[in-house]
Amino acid sequence: MIKYDKLWVTLSKKGISQNALLRDYNLSKGQLDRLRNNKVVYTSTIDKLCNILECGLDEVMEHVFDDNKF
Secondary structure, three states: OEEOHHHHHHHHHHOOOHHHHHHOOOOOHHHHHHHHOOOOOOHHHHHHHHHHHOOOHHHOOEEOOOOOOO
């Protein structure tokens, strides 16, 4: 499972609110909602967040092992 808990910590450290992501950086409300709920998001959204926050993937998301089998 991919989790975005680190995103909220990084946003706080950088002083950027979720409203700012919507208003100032044109992140879609749907993608922000998907991030909040650890759902599938576009890689372009992850790329955009890393550029906005000037950080790497490890400060936005993490993989947590689960029992999800394909």
